[in-house]
Amino acid sequence: SLQIIRGAIAAELDGFLEEYIDKVLVHMWEVPKKMDDPEVIKAAFEESGFDSERLISQMQNPDVKAKLISNTEAAVERGVFGIPTFFVGDEMYFGKDTLWQVEEALLK
Numbered sequence: 001s002l003q004i005i006r007g008a009i010a011a012e013l014d015g016f017l018e019e020y021i022d023k024v025l026v027h028m029w030e031v032p033k034k035m036d037d038p039e040v041i042k043a044a045f046e047e048s049g050f051d052s053e054r055l056i057s058q059m060q061n062p063d064v065k066a067k068l069i070s071n072t073e074a075a076v077e078r079g080v081f082g083i084p085t086f087f088v089g090d091e092m093y094f095g096k097d098t099l100w101q102v103e104e105a106l107l108k
Contacts, residue, residue, distance in 0.1 A: 003059050004035055007045075009067045010058035023048035
């Protein structure tokens with residue numbers, strides 16, 4: 001998943017992270033594809049309407065790689081150990097099954 005995580009960094013830098021996540025997760029979990037295969041990734045990007053050449057190029061960009069390293073280090077420092085992890089203030093919630101707790105915390 002390293003390549004598609006780098007793709008998420010590139011999508012964030014280009015301003016379409018939410019759409020990227022929505023579409024790539026479909027390829028990962030709903031209509032599963034081998035998302036560690038470069039050709040499959042390219043086809044999935046194209047199917048999703050993304051500029052696959054640009055995204056694939058950006059995934060190798062040293063700035064994108066550095067941003068991922070920085071994000072990972074910050075997450076580890078904060079105690080993140082997997083996804084999905086949510087924070088409300090300093091309180092950490094892990095797992096999809098905690099979404100109701102996240103909602104309650106946000107409403108307080």
